[in-house]
Amino acid sequence: MKLEDKLSTVVKQMKPSGIRKFFDVAKQIEDVISLGVGEPDFDTPWHIREAGIYSIEQGHTHYTENAGLLELRKQICDYYKRRYDLEYQAETDCLVTIGGSEALDNCFRALLNPGDEVIVATPCFVSYEPTVHMAGGVVKYLPLQHQDEFKITPEGLKACITDKTKLLMINFPGNPTGGTMSKEDYTKLVPIIKEHEIIVISDEIYSELIYEGEHASLAHFPEIKDQVLIVNGFSKAFAMTGWRLGYLLGPSTILQAVIKIHQFAIMSAPTTAQYAAIEALKNGQKNVDAMRLAYKARRNLIVDGFNKMGLPTHLPKGAFYIFPDIRPTGLTSDEFCERLIKEQRVACVPGTAFGEAGTGFIRVSYASSLEEIKEALSRIATFVEPFNLTSTK
Ligand SMILES: Cc1ncc(COP(=O)(O)O)c(C=O)c1O
Structure with missing residues (x-):
């Protein structure tokens, strides 16, 4: 054999x-x-590490709620409101995951049927393509150009849409290009996303690392907010890669489906990291x-x-x-x-x-x-x- x-x-x-x-x-x-x-x-940062250590000393060595500690989910929702003026409900619209990586993988698994197409703006983070494939999806590449400062243009997006399109995978600020999209840039994409009823997975893991202008998200547009899933996490902003903690924000119907996968595959994100993350959001800005x-x-x-x-x-x-x-x-x-x-x-x-x-x-x-x-x-x-x-x- x-x-x-x-x-x-x-x-x-x-x-x-x-x-x-x-x-x-x-x-x-x-x-x-x-x-x-x-x-x-x-x-x-030390105060974040200490919060993790202290949680162990206190005996917080057990599983947490499947979706993550409610206190952490509340902090995440407060943070998104405070920093980006976006509202989400801790009880229904937020899931704490093992890094942004798990959130991405779970979204594909929760949303894709075999043959569904995912438009992936590329060059892109290395995990998107394999995780789409593992979920049975088909990748359609949307090439980003140097001369466009690696932004998505409405023409580029339209050219990728077919009757099998289900998802659009984007990442701004982006790995590997550092490209960003402003609110004005997104404005041109919104009618297309709405008309074709595309669900957007917006990987915002670098949202804190913007050097000019402000972070913008497609979730800022009320007409499509329910079509947008935000992936974010603690790795890049708080220098917490090894703690393996991220989160997903979005409409409860999709979130609850994603939580089913998380429940059976993961149970709950690492408890120590969750306590450290509460401290990061409270005092780490x-x-x-x-x-x-x-x-x-x-x-x-x-x-x-x-x-x-x-x-x-x-x-x-x-x-x-x-x-x-x-x-x-x-x-x-x-x-x-x-x-x-x-x-x-x-x-x-x-x-x-x-x-x-x-x-x-x-x-x-x-x-x-x-x-x-x-x-x-x-x-x-x-x-x-x-x-x-x-x-x-
Ligand atoms: C664009 C992008 N998304 C997601 C991730 C995964 O981050 P995490 O450590 O939160 O799983 C990375 C890590 O390099 C990344 O660059």
Whole structure:
């Protein structure tokens, strides 16, 4: 018997994450500067860690309600009202999940029937495509363009709609491009989403990391608010990736269906992390603001550095990634990243790891110290020198 034959066809066809591949290479080379992974370099602020520790000391070592501690759900709803002026009911419209990752997976599983189409704005976070496939859905790619600052245009959206379209998967501020959508940008999409009765999954995990302007959400439009599911979490804003905590906000009819899956697959999100998250929402805004300021300084330095080298890079308004155009070197995204890590010990991720639309680009994370970024820029400048590029600054 070949055990491989026992694996599900969907899983056999799944490609390993292009990010992990480079991360693993980076770990084997000494003195590598990794601008490859998408997680804050900051540790979780102390008062949040202490709240987690204290909860254990108090004996909060049991399951919580399936949907998460009511106190946490209330804090999440208060936070969304306070920060983004959006109202949700803690009792019915909120589910605490294992990271935004679980929320995304559960949404696809709760909403998709075999053959339903999901429009995915791409280049995009690596989990969207495989989790849509696992839920039996079909991905329709909506390519985002450098010249549009990686925003969705109404024409682009319309071109992807068919009579099988059920969901639209978006992520602003976006991984890997740092692209954002303003309220005006969304205004043009709203009539299309309404007319075609599309459910939107809005991954807002980087909503706190916006450097110019304000965070906008399709849920801000009352005429389609009930069609929007918001995915968010604590990983990026509060530097809590390892705690594995996120949440889903949306209309109760869909939320209650998602909770059924969560109930049987997960039971409840980690209890210690839930107590820490209450503290994060109550008293962590100052930490978020300080981290945002630090990221902004890094972003300015790194975007400037890439443009000076002759690798055109748009100034992203959010998240902690830049998405430089490496086509002037004549190398493919893969060749660029493979040679860069071997020749100059700097790890970045090929744009193609985030979908075909990332061809000719690389993703560079600036969730690293200013010193590391400066050293990485100097190494990358040495790497691109032989290509005689023209500075775009
Ligand atoms: C766009 C996007 N969504 C979701 C996630 C998953 O985050 P979490 O740690 O909350 O599962 C990530 C993590 O990198 C991400 O970049």
